[in-house]
Amino acid sequence: MTFDWSAFFESFPGLLYGARVTLFVTLVSLPAGLLLGAMVGVILTYAPTPIASIAQVYVGLIRGTPMVVQIMFIFFGLPALMDVRLDGLTAGIVALVINSSAYLAEIVRGGLLAVPRGLQEAGLAMGLRFGQVIRYIVGPVAFRRMIPALGNQFVIGLKDSSLLIVIGVGELTRTGQEIMTDTYRAVEVWFAVAIIYLAMISLMASLLKSLEKHVRIA
Amino acid sequence: MSIIEITGVVKRYGSVDVLKHIDLSIASQEIVFLIGPSGSGKSTLLRCINALETVSEGDIVVDGLSVRGGKAEVRKIRLEAGMVFQQFNLFPHLTALENVMFGPLRVRGVSWRDAAEIAEALLIKVGLKERMRAYPSELSGGQQQRTAIARSLAVKPRLMLFDEPTSALDPELRFEVLQVMRQLAEEGMTMVIVTHEIRFARDVGSRLLFLDGGRIMHDGKPDQLLSDPPSERLRTFLQHVA
Numbered sequence: 001m002t003f004d005w006s007a008f009f010e011s012f013p014g015l016l017y018g019a020r021v022t023l024f025v026t027l028v029s030l031p032a033g034l035l036l037g038a039m040v041g042v043i044l045t046y047a048p049t050p051i052a053s054i055a056q057v058y059v060g061l062i063r064g065t066p067m068v069v070q071i072m073f074i075f076f077g078l079p080a081l082m083d084v085r086l087d088g089l090t091a092g093i094v095a096l097v098i099n100s101s102a103y104l105a106e107i108v109r110g111g112l113l114a115v116p117r118g119l120q121e122a123g124l125a126m127g128l129r130f131g132q133v134i135r136y137i138v139g140p141v142a143f144r145r146m147i148p149a150l151g152n153q154f155v156i157g158l159k160d161s162s163l164l165i166v167i168g169v170g171e172l173t174r175t176g177q178e179i180m181t182d183t184y185r186a187v188e189v190w191f192a193v194a195i196i197y198l199a200m201i202s203l204m205a206s207l208l209k210s211l212e213k214h215v216r217i218a
Numbered sequence: 219m220s221i222i223e224i225t226g227v228v229k230r231y232g233s234v235d236v237l238k239h240i241d242l243s244i245a246s247q248e249i250v251f252l253i254g255p256s257g258s259g260k261s262t263l264l265r266c267i268n269a270l271e272t273v274s275e276g277d278i279v280v281d282g283l284s285v286r287g288g289k290a291e292v293r294k295i296r297l298e299a300g301m302v303f304q305q306f307n308l309f310p311h312l313t314a315l316e317n318v319m320f321g322p323l324r325v326r327g328v329s330w331r332d333a334a335e336i337a338e339a340l341l342i343k344v345g346l347k348e349r350m351r352a353y354p355s356e357l358s359g360g361q362q363q364r365t366a367i368a369r370s371l372a373v374k375p376r377l378m379l380f381d382e383p384t385s386a387l388d389p390e391l392r393f394e395v396l397q398v399m400r401q402l403a404e405e406g407m408t409m410v411i412v413t414h415e416i417r418f419a420r421d422v423g424s425r426l427l428f429l430d431g432g433r434i435m436h437d438g439k440p441d442q443l444l445s446d447p448p449s450e451r452l453r454t455f456l457q458h459v460a
Contacts, residue, residue, distance in 0.1 A: 118305050126300070126325055140311050
């Protein structure tokens with residue numbers, strides 16, 4: 001076959017529209033996932049056993065099931081189960097938030113545990129409350145060390161948004177699929193889709209790199 | 219009037235008694251040195267005073283506040299009793315200045331400007347005028363420990379607890395830390411110091427306690443105990459550390 005450059009370029013306007021949806025979904029769900037994951041991570045690390053066990057079950061359930069199943073469950077299962085009807089975009093965002101929170105919680109837990117115990121003691125010894133020690137000392141120190149792992153999870157999250165194709169959300173992958181059914185130019189379209197993902201992720205990676213550099217503990 | 223009153227304190231880890239019935243009363247402005255072999259319980263005793271370790275039996279009252287008095291009371295004790303650790307434990311994400319400002323800001327609730335003023339004065343006092351903007355990782359061990367002392371002082375404690383403050387330092391860096399401690403002692407700060415620096419204890423201490431096996435074996439003037447050890451146990455110990 002010959003590579004049809006015009007089909008390649010002509011697919012871009014449509015794909016970029018899809019990429020905007022992908023970016024929107026990612027930018028909404030990953031910060032929310034991080035917030036939820038941080039809370040679950042703190043509970044996993046510091047809460048008394050009964051509460052920590054609940055968090056463990058949460059993480060276990062989410063890590064133990066495929067994301068597509070979770071998306072399907074939220075979109076098709078919830079309406080049947082308890083009459084909660086979410087549109088595709090919302091259901092997709094909820095799924096991404098919940099899914100990423102479980103992985104992020106484990107990263108947060110690992111980060112908190114890696115902070116030397118002496119820092120916690122130094123904080124307590126000056127009369128700080130435990131919550132203040134976590135907020136002002138252990139948390140910030142852990143966060144700096146977690147950045148590479150968080151970045152990795154964010155990259156995965158961005159790519160996972162392509163799974164929203166199964167509930168018809170018009171993100172990048174879905175848009176690619178639609179254009180391809182119109183034009184039948186599989187190579188050109190998927191090549192273009194791949195390039196756009198690559199560009200978004202490279203941008204994200206370089207932002208994370210500069211954040212890491214900015215807050216590095218010398 | 220004693221500032222620390224320890225009565226019948228036992229500290230137990232599982233079935234091991236690390237502290238076996240300690241009674242001790244420390245008066246304001248005393249410079250008390252705790253020495254003893256490792257595992258004798260000296261660090262544990264020190265850490266019980268500001269409730270970093272809980273006591274299994276007995277009670278410790280610091281300036282009228284009990285370590286068994288609940289969270290709020292324990293926090294008050296910790297404001298009264300500053301602590302310096304063997305491993306410095308500076309906050310690595312903050313500069314020396316920010317480390318020292320931290321207590322006044324977050325614990326004493328003073329304004330940013332006042333906290334900075336307090337911190338600068340203290341860092342100058344411990345000889346770190348030129349290094350205020352440095353991060354802990356950019357400081358030598360001795361500089362880190364002096365910053366840590368300044369950080370503790372910034373909360374304006376009435377007494378200071380030192381847990382082997384020079385044990386993680388090279389010999390030539392110990393001196394600068396001991397200098398700062400000597401100055402504090404001369405200013406009348408009440409100090410309880412766990413250390414192996416026997417000569418420093420003799421020079422600066424007003425009282426020396428020798429702990430062995432979770433008990434206070436000797437309690438007296440440093441000069442007397444060190445020049446004429448009353449027991450074979452202390453004599454052997456001194457030969458090993460000196």
